[in-house]
Amino acid sequence: MPISYSIDAQLGVIVETWVGNVSAGDLAEYWKNYLANPKVLALRRTLVDLRQANPTFTGRELSDLISSIVDPILQGREWKTAILVDKPVQLGISHQYHVFAEHYSHDAIFSDPASALAWLVDPS
Numbered sequence: 001m002p003i004s005y006s007i008d009a010q011l012g013v014i015v016e017t018w019v020g021n022v023s024a025g026d027l028a029e030y031w032k033n034y035l036a037n038p039k040v041l042a043l044r045r046t047l048v049d050l051r052q053a054n055p056t057f058t059g060r061e062l063s064d065l066i067s068s069i070v071d072p073i074l075q076g077r078e079w080k081t082a083i084l085v086d087k088p089v090q091l092g093i094s095h096q097y098h099v100f101a102e103h104y105s106h107d108a109i110f111s112d113p114a115s116a117l118a119w120l121v122d123p124s
Contacts, residue, residue: 003016004016005017007043014043014047017049018048018050018052018055020053024061031069032069035070041077044079045080046080046120047113047120048082051084051087055090059093079105080107083097083107083110084111084113
């Protein structure tokens with residue numbers, strides 16, 4: 001699986017890492033398993049590291065996955081996401097996510113891990 005995560009209980013964040021090619025099918029499978037974890041749903045603060053990934057899905061596929069998988073599970077709950085990027089394709093998909101998920105996710109895009117984490121754990 002090209003997407004994995006761990007929970008940093010001390011900081012109260014989920015650290016998600018994407019590696020290699022990531023298809024819409026990969027993301028769908030990941031989100032179904034990820035969002036079934038009650039600890040994930042309790043935290044709802046994620047540092048998503050895309051720097052080693054090559055997302056191969058389209059914006060339309062991303063939008064469809066949010067509508068069909070994420071929205072029914074979250075049921076109006078909010079999320080906070082810091083996204084780490086270093087390539088144009090990663091930046092592009094991050095901007096698309098920002099637009100498609102704005103109804104539930106307060107997110108920001110970073111190139112520096114320390115800045116991303118500081119923003120994520122900021123209580124404001």
